[in-house]
Amino acid sequence: MLITEAFAQTANGAAQTSDPTLMSFLPMIGILVIFYFLLIRPQTKRAKEQKEMQNGLxxxxxxxxxxxxxxxxxxxxxxxxxxxxxxxxxxxxxxxxxxxxxxxxxxxxxxxxxxxxxxxxxxxxxxESRQDEPEDNVTETSEVESSSAPSKQDSEKN
Incomplete structure (x- = not known):
C-alpha cells in the first residue's frame, strides 16, 4: 500500500516540476526580447543608415x-x-x-x-597691455627659489 502511494506522488511531482521550469525560463526569454528591441535592433538600423549614407556620397x-x-x-x-x-x-x-x-x-x-x-x-x-601677462613674475619667483636652495657644491664643501 505504501509503494503505490509513493508512485502516485512521483507522478504528480514530475508533472508539477515541468511547469515551474518552463515558468522560470519565461522571464529570461522576456529579457532577451526586450534586449533585442532596445539595443540590437536600433544599432543595426543605425548601421544600415550609415552604410546607405556612405554609398550615396x-x-x-x-x-x-x-x-x-x-x-x-x-x-x-x-x-x-x-x-x-x-x-x-x-x-x-x-x-x-x-x-x-x-x-x-x-x-x-x-x-x-x-x-x-x-x-x-x-x-x-x-x-591689451603687457601688464596683464604674468610671465615676468613666474621667472622672478623661479630665480628666487633657485638662489635660496643650497647647491650640491655648497654641501660638499661643508
Missing part, C-alpha cells in the same frame, strides 16, 4: 571623417573617396571613415567663423 557633398577632418567630396569610387580639405589639398580616404554628411554651406560658415574669430582675437591682442 556624391561630388560636392560636405562630410566629416572619423579623424574629425571636414571636407568636400571631389570624387567617389567603390570603396575610396577623394576629398578636398583645403583649396588645392586633396586626400584619399576610405568611404567607411565618413562619419557625417553635413548640410550644404557648412564648410563656408565654418571658414567664415574661423576668420571672424581670428580677426576678433587680433583686435583684442592689439588693445
Amino acid at each position: 556624391q561630388k560636392g557633398d560636405e562630410i566629416v571623417i572619423s579623424g574629425g577632418e571636414l571636407g568636400r567630396v571631389v570624387s567617389a569610387g567603390d570603396s575610396y573617396i577623394t576629398m578636398e580639405i583645403a583649396t588645392g589639398v586633396e586626400i584619399i580616404v576610405l568611404k567607411s571613415s565618413v562619419q557625417t554628411l553635413l548640410p550644404k554651406g557648412t564648410l563656408k560658415s565654418v571658414e567664415t567663423g574661423k576668420s571672424n574669430r581670428a580677426l576678433k582675437n587680433s583686435r583684442q591682442k592689439a588693445g
Whole structure:
C-alpha cells in the first residue's frame, strides 16, 4: 500500500516540476526580447543608415571623417573617396571613415567663423597691455627659489 502511494506522488511531482521550469525560463526569454528591441535592433538600423549614407556620397557633398577632418567630396569610387580639405589639398580616404554628411554651406560658415574669430582675437591682442601677462613674475619667483636652495657644491664643501 505504501509503494503505490509513493508512485502516485512521483507522478504528480514530475508533472508539477515541468511547469515551474518552463515558468522560470519565461522571464529570461522576456529579457532577451526586450534586449533585442532596445539595443540590437536600433544599432543595426543605425548601421544600415550609415552604410546607405556612405554609398550615396556624391561630388560636392560636405562630410566629416572619423579623424574629425571636414571636407568636400571631389570624387567617389567603390570603396575610396577623394576629398578636398583645403583649396588645392586633396586626400584619399576610405568611404567607411565618413562619419557625417553635413548640410550644404557648412564648410563656408565654418571658414567664415574661423576668420571672424581670428580677426576678433587680433583686435583684442592689439588693445591689451603687457601688464596683464604674468610671465615676468613666474621667472622672478623661479630665480628666487633657485638662489635660496643650497647647491650640491655648497654641501660638499661643508
